Amino acid sequence: MENKNIDHLFRHHSGKMVSVLVRVFGLSHxxxxxxxxxDTFIKASISWRRQQPENPEAWLTKAAKNRVIDIFRKLKTEKKILPHIQKGTDFIAINEFFLDSEIEDAQLRMIFTACHPKLNPSDRISFALKTVSGFSIKEISSALLTKEETVKKRLVRARKVVQQSQLKFNIPVGAALPNRLESVMEVLYLIFNEGFHSNKKEELIRQDLCGEAMRLCQFLLKNEMTRTSASYALYALMCFHSARLSAKTNTSNELLDLKHQDRSQWHFPLIELGNMMMNKAVEKSEFSCYHFEAAIASEHLRASRFEDTNWDKILFWYESLHALQPMATHLLTMAVVCMQLKDFISAKKYLDQISPEDFEQRAYLYYAALSDYYSGTQQFHQAILQLDNALNTVNNNLEKEYLLKKKKRLLLV
Structure with a gap:
């Protein structure tokens, strides 16, 4: 087994182990x-250098169970009030905690804990990636384009809130559930979005983040209490976007926009799965922002060629989305859609309502759209100036190369 595969296994098993052990010992520990x-993983990595087990996951599960005993001893030594562990019923109970269904339940509880409203919104995503997904501080820092020191502070802050507020390790019920579920879905959406459109310098797509967001979203769909129209729509959206991942770059690792993507490379089983999820999502007439985003993504996938795209329908869905959830990014995209429809007057109205500051690290998207507007209205000098602004603010190398090619084409006009 390659090191990369071992790291992948460790990461996923780490989230399972932490969740199960928290269920056994409580969040305070x-x-x-x-x-x-x-510590278990460090020992495993050393042991596996000599000989890797036939069933690595079973090996780690056994190691986790043994670690339960070690933790009990450690906490007892520190005079924590905990039940005395014996070989009889306690061992049977611990084994039950490691059943597949119980592991999933523990992980879902951990997701809801990581996304608790008492935690600072900026801390939730880091805390979820660490505790549920097993990402290291370095990986979180890399994924979120944040300094490692900042990630450490966020994790310390989140743990402090967990301790001081004495949060319960459960899935809320009744009136408390909808708001908490909304927070959970927002975090999963952010994790997926960072993977689908990474801000990292060398990587345009972070498939590990996309896959992790989808894995965690599946937990919501497996549980009767968290299986809602919105969670189905969110999973459908992830399926639709993931179906296009392999077509976003060509064999030379160059960024391809929707117009130039090879649509035969789209992964149709994922599109079919997304359609199944959307059918479930619309069984009730409760529409969330994820419904509208999934409808937009689906509309792009329906077109066999870029020229067949139904831009009027897409604009309608974006208007519906913006009415439900007003955001600068929606206004920007509506401007881009209007340009596809050659309606430059409406496009400019949308662009005038936003500024580059609204987009922070992604300000280049605003400048690029403004460049397209000037280009479409034959103001080529202004179009080049705005592309220069985009080039000065873009971080990802593939996107920079894409913008440079656009500039070269404009200079030939």
């Missing part, structure tokens, strides 16, 4: 649990 899990 989260620090000790995370240290213990990390």
């Amino acid at each position: 989260l620090d000790i649990i995370e240290d213990a899990v990390q």
Whole structure:
């Protein structure tokens, strides 16, 4: 097994182990649990250099069970009030915690804990990636384009809130569930979006983040309480976007926009799965922002050629989305759609309502759209100036190369 595969296995198993052990010992011992899990993996990596087990996942599960005993001893030594572990019923109970259904339940509880409204919104995504997904501080820092020190502070802050607020390790019920579920879905959406459109310098797509967001979203769909129209729509959206991942770049690793993507490379089983999820999502007449985003993504996938895209329908869905959830990014995209329809007057109206500051690290998207507007209205000098602004603010190398090619074409006009 390659190191990369081992790292992947460790990461996914880490989230499982932390979640199960928190369920056994409680959130108040989260620090000790995370240290213990990390220690187990270090020992495993050393042991596996000599000989890798036939069933690595079973090996890690067994190691986790053994670690339960170690943690009990450690906490007992520190005079924590915990039940005395014996070989009889306690061992049977611990084994039950490691059943597949119980592991999934524990992970879903951890997701809801990581996305608790008492946690700062900027801390939730880091905390979820660390505790549920097993991402290292370095990986979180890399994924979110944030300094490692900042990630550490966010994790410390999140753990402090968990401790001080004495959060319960459960899935809320009744009136508390909808708001918490909304927070969970927002975090999963952000994780997926960072993977689908990465801000990293060298990588345009982070498939590990996309895959992780989809894996966590599946937990919502497996549980009767969290299986809602919105969670189905969110999963459909992820399926539709993931279906296009392999077509976003060509064999030379160059960024391709929708117009130039090879649509035969789209992954049709994922599109079919997304359609199934959307059918479930619209069984009730409750429409979330994820419904509208999935409808937009689906509309792009329906077109066998770029020229066949139904831009009027897409504009309608964006208007519906913006009415439900007003955002600068929606206004920007509506401007781009209007340009596809050659309606430059409406496009400019949308562009005038936003500014580059609205997009922070992605300000280049605003400048690029403004460049397209000037280009479409034959103001080529202004179009080049705005492309220069985009080039000065873009971080990803593939997107920079894409913008440079656009500039070269404009200079030939």
